[in-house]
Every structure is written in C-alpha cells, then in structure tokens.
Amino acid sequence: MKRKQTTQKIMLYLLMIFISVITVGPFLITLFMALKSPGESIYGTIYPTDPTLSNFTDSFSKANFGLYFLNTFIVTAIAIPLNLLFCSLAAYPLARMDFRGRGVVLSLIIATMMVPFQLYMAPLFQLAGELGLRNSYIGLVVMQVATAFGIYLMRQAYLRIPKELEESAYLDGANRFQVWYRVALPLVKPTLVTLAIFTFMGTWGDYLWPLLNSTESSMYTLSIGLAQLSQNFDGSNLKLISAASILTTIPTLILFMALQKYFISGATDGAVKG
Amino acid sequence: MNKENIALPVSTTKTKVVRRKKKNLLTPWLFLLPSIVVLGTFLVIPIVEAFHWSLLDYKIIAGTGEFVGLANFKEIFTDTSFWLALWNTILFLIIVLPLNIFLPMILAVLVNQAIKGVSTFRILYYLPVVTPMVVAALMWKMLYSQSGPVSSIFVSLGLFDNPTNLLVQSSTALVAVSAITVWKGLGYYMIIYLAGLQSISKDVYESAEIDGANAFQKFWRITVPMLTPSVTLVSVMTIIAGMKVFEEIALTTGGGPAGATTTLVMYIYNKFMSLDVSIASAAGVVLLLLAIGASLLQMKLTSSREEDLRA
Secondary structure (H helix, E strand, O other), rough: OHHHHHHHHHHHHHHHHHHHHHHHHHHHHHHHHHHHOOOOOOOOHHHHHHHHHHHHHHHHOOOOOHHHHHHHHHHHHHHHHHHHHHHHHHHHHHHHHOOOHHHHHHHHHHHHHOOOHHHHHHHHHHHHHOOOOOOOHHHHHHOOOOOHHHHHHHHHHHHHHHOOOHHHHHHOOOOHHHHHHHHHHHHHHHHHHHHHHHHHOOOOOOOHHHHOOOOOHHHHHHHHHHHHHHOOEEEEEEEEHHHHHHHHHHHHHHHHOOOHHHHHHHHHHHHHHH | OOHHHOOOOOOHHHHHHHHHHHOOHHHHHHHHHHHHHHHHHHHHHHHHHHHHHHOOEEEEOOEEEEEEEOHHHHHOOOOHHHHHHHHHHHHHHHHHHHHHHHHHHHHHHHOOOOOOOHHHHHHHHHHHHHHHHHHHHHHHHHHOOOOHHHHHHHHHHOOOOOOOOOOOOOHHHHHHHHHHHHHHHHEEEEEHHHHHHHOHHHHHHHHHOOOOOHHHHHHHHHHHHHHHHHHHHHHHHHHHHOOOOOOOHOOOOOOOOOOOOOOOHHHHHHHHHOOHHHHHHHHHHHHHHHHHHHHHHHHHHHHHHHHHHHH
16 A cells, blocks of 8 residues: 555656656756857757857847847836836725716726737827837837736725725825825735736736837847847857847746745736736 | 626725715826826727727828728628638637646646645746746747757657658647647646635545545546636636737747738738738727627626526
8 A cells, every 4th residue: 555655656746747847848948058059059969068158148249138138127117116006096996986987997997908909009009109109118118007907906906905994094084095005005015016026027028019119129128139039040049049038037037936926826816817 | 816896896885985975076086097098098099099990991101091881891801811810710729728728727736735845846837927928939939940859759759750840830830839828828727726726625535535536536526527617717718818829929930831820810910010900900800809709708607607606
C-alpha cells in the first residue's frame, strides 16, 4: 500500500514537472537563444555553448531598446495613477449615491466593456490625429487613463464595504469628498492594487493602439520595437529579438513575483472582463 | 466575482442618502467628471463614429463620405474573404474551447492537492499569463521555425518526415496559432477553476472514498459535475476573448498562408490598413453584434445557474 502511494506521488510530480516544461520551456529556450554568441549557430544546441550578454547590450545600443523602455515606462507611469484616481472617483457615486442618471451612466459603462477595440480604432485614430495626439505620450495613454472596466471593478469594491463607517464620518461633519478620501478609499486598497496590476499589464504589453498611433520610431513602445525588430526573423537577428523579448518580460515578472497574491485574486475579479 | 451585480440597479442605499440628496445634486457628477470627459471623448465618440462610418462611403484622408445606407454590409456579406474570416474565427474557437475547458481543469486539480511544492507549480503555470502577448507570439514563432524545437520533436515522434514550420502550412497554421492562445491562458483559467474547486465540500470526496471510488472516478463523477459553473464561465470568457484574437496571429502568420489564419479581427485590421474604413466599420459592427450575443449568452447561463441554486 505504502509503495503504491509513493509511485503514485512520483508519477504525479513527473506530470506536474512535464507541464512546467511546457509553460516555462519557451522562456528558457528564448533565454538560451539570447545568450548565444554571434558565431554560434541558432539551432545547433538549445543551450549556449559560449554564453555572452552581447545581445542584451546590442538591443540597447543597436536596436534602441533603451528609448522604447523609457517610452513604455513613461506611458505606464502616466496610466496607472490616472486610471486609479479617475476610476475610484467615478465608481464612488455609482455605488453610494442616489442621483438622476445613475442607471444610464452605469448601463453605458457596462455596455462599453463589450465593445471590441477593433470596431472604433479607425475613428479613434482619426480623432487622435485631429487633437494633435499622434506620436505623443498622451495619445498613447488615452485608452488607459479611465477605463470602463476599472470603474466597474472599483464599484464592486465599494459595494462590499459596510455603509456604517461612512455614516459615522458624515455625523462628524465630513463632506462627500472627505468621506470618499478618508473612509472609503483606504478600505478598497486591495482592489486599487488589482486595478494597478490590470492597468500595468494592459499598458506595458499593449500592441495595436501604439502600433497605430506611434508612427515615428522615437515614440515606439517595447511591443512595437519588438514587432519592428521581428520583421527580419532569422539569423543573428533572432538572438537580438530573444534578448529584447526577455528584457520586455522582466518587469512584468518582477511585478508578478512581488504581488502574486493580488495577481491571483485579480484573475477572478477580472473574470467579467472577457 | 459578483458578476450578478451587473444586471441589478442598486437601490439599497436609497433611504439613508435621501436626506442629503437635495443640497448635493452636483456632487456625484463632480466625481464622475474626469472619467466622463475621457471615456466620452476617446470611447463613446469613436464608437458612435464607427456606427456612422459603417453607413457611409468614408474616405479617411479626405475626412468626408457620402451616405450609402447598408451598402457596406451588403459588400462584406458578398465578400468570400469575409465569410472565410468568420469561418476561421469559428474554427479557432472550436479548437481552443475544448482545450481551454479541460487542460486548465486538470492543472487546477493537480495544484489543488495538499502536497509539497504546489505553490511553486502554480507560479510556473501562471508565468505565460503575465508575459506580454507580443513576446509570447514571437517566442512561439521562434519555437515553430523549421529547424526549431517543435519541428524537431514532431520529426522524432514520427509525425513529420521532414522538418516543417507549422505556421506556414495552411493545414496546420490555425492549430499552431491556437496553441499559443491556449498556452498563454492555461494559468489564468486554472485560477478560475481553482476558485471553483475550493468551493466543493471535502465531505463529498470523503463519502466517495468510503464507497471505494478511485481518483479517476472521483474526478469524473464529482469534480467535473461540481465545476459546471466554472466551465460555463471559462467557456464564455474563451468565446469573448477568442473573437478578438489578434496579436498571436498578426505577429506570427499575419493572417496567412493564403488567408488560412485571417480571423474577423484580422479582416477588420487589413481593411483599415488598406484605408477601407467604412468596410472595416461595418465588419466591426458585425463583430460587436457577435460579442453582444456571447455576453447575453453569458448572462442567460449565469442567471439560470442562480435559479438552479435557489431551487
């Protein structure tokens, strides 16, 4: 009996390790590719025989990834605080105040969550041009600084907190904004972290909108830089693409490692997003 | 998750709010103002414009267009490449859906066990989810290349006589692209199932064990049926996300070979790129209608689930 259990356990671990090879293997192969020296053949061995960091330094010096990093960082740094502020503000009256038009606003917000970006990308592209937002940081973040999904997520969080806490603050003479800022907002901090993660992931890896709006290479984000680099998908360029891919992923991996708990709880919170 | 709250206008706060209502008519709108400005400008206006353009013969460079009624819709409905794109989208979903339902379920059952190291495995399975889609697409494009690892594995397994790039064969390209989507979503759907698994009572398994059920029987007879709500959720999310699949196709096959991976979104993108924005808008409206259909299906399925629970 005991022996049977042990074999079963070993089989189980082998299966779990096999699945890990599938989920993590592509990263390792990409990392190995990125570490290969210029003279080494691309598919000779999976691992690098003469490891070098030159592909990583080349992605900065030759492929301009330093600039793309900076652009992506700036866009993300604008998007996160603004989306958190605007969504947590907008969601509050939708959860806690009774006013004419609330139903309409709420329905509109939920309805827009269903609309695929590809429907309105052409009019948005034209609008961004007319407003002078082409090839600008503001132009890049317009889709992320206030999101219907964020408002929905924050509203759900406000609905979960007990009203009594806010009521007692009103009795102490606080106004709406003070109650929101001092009482409600601190209570939804975990959801703010979740929204920050969603905003980060949405902005850092965004592809289609930056592709349309950043027509000049000086305004490329990492995604666009990578896509441009991959136009030539062979030979030594493959090592450079691999290095740039690893560099692009590192910040998201660091964030994931640091905030795992929120990523996991956010996955179920975000299930409505589709 | 509280998805149910979508449909319910909230009226519970009414009584207590009423007494402050009169003097604060403007306050809620002040809270809403920044979001209304941003979403109104960059979301609502473009959406309304897209509907408008779908009825025009719009020239994006001139910035004008004449009203043509439903001519754009007529054009896409008689365009064989539109139907091919719609078919490819359906085919893509037919491939991805069963895989998304079952593979993450197995992963969730594995990492839900009380054995050493499961939390590490959970992290390893979640890594693809946090990878930017562009990176995932390029990594897999590399893995699929003719002399790359996927091809070598297939040759050594005897599935192919010669090294083959799955992405450039029209018979395998869509499957190869679907695999990227499935790979990237495994960890995400695993977490959805994990939440479902943790709501199943341990007593059910214990009484099954007393009755002599083995692990396999427990999985099929208890776990799978009890996970039905999660299966519904995963299915609907897969359908909604699958209809919008873009990056993994745009960056690997670009819709080829010969349109074999051109989905509805790729079709819209291509039309936009060739400046046929009115055709793109009309196809976008069709996509929206399909997305709304899927969302209504979701609401119907989740509400019938609630009724089941109440009964």
